[in-house]
Amino acid sequence: MADELVVWKDDFLVGNSVIDGQHRELVRITNECWAGYRTGGIIAKVSFLKAIQGAVLYAKTHFATEEELMRKARYPLLAVHKKQHEDFAAEVAAQIRVFESEDNPDPAAFVEYLTHWIAEHIANSDQKYIPYIAKVEP
Numbered sequence: 001m002a003d004e005l006v007v008w009k010d011d012f013l014v015g016n017s018v019i020d021g022q023h024r025e026l027v028r029i030t031n032e033c034w035a036g037y038r039t040g041g042i043i044a045k046v047s048f049l050k051a052i053q054g055a056v057l058y059a060k061t062h063f064a065t066e067e068e069l070m071r072k073a074r075y076p077l078l079a080v081h082k083k084q085h086e087d088f089a090a091e092v093a094a095q096i097r098v099f100e101s102e103d104n105p106d107p108a109a110f111v112e113y114l115t116h117w118i119a120e121h122i123a124n125s126d127q128k129y130i131p132y133i134a135k136v137e138p
C-alpha cells in the first residue's frame, strides 16, 4: 500500500478556511494512522490505536464545527449530513472495540473504511453545502 492512503486533492476544498484546514488535518491524521501501523509488531497496534483515537477526537471537533456552520447557513440537508457524521462515529467506535479485542488485529478493513469514507464524504457530501456556507462567516 502507498505511503499516503488519502491524497489531498483540491476537489476537497469547500471554500471555508476553517473547514478546509480541518479537512487537511483529517487527511493528515488518517495517513498517520496507517504510518503508525506500518511501524510493525506490537508497536503497530499501540501506535495505530493512539493515532485512531486522535483521529476520532479530531473528527468530533470537526463535525461540531461543520454542523454549527450548516446550522447558521440554514442548510436544508443538515439532518441527513449530521446522520452521516453520527453513523461514521458509531462505526469507527465499533471497529476500535474489535481491533482492541484481537491479539493480532489486521487494520486493513478498518483503514479502508476510514480512507474511503473520508475521501467520499469530503468530495461529495461536503461539496453540497458550499453555496449555503459561502454566505456565512465561520
Ligand SMILES: [Fe+2]
Pocket (backbone or CB within 6 Å): 066, 081, 085, 121, 125, 126
Ligand atoms: Fe461533513
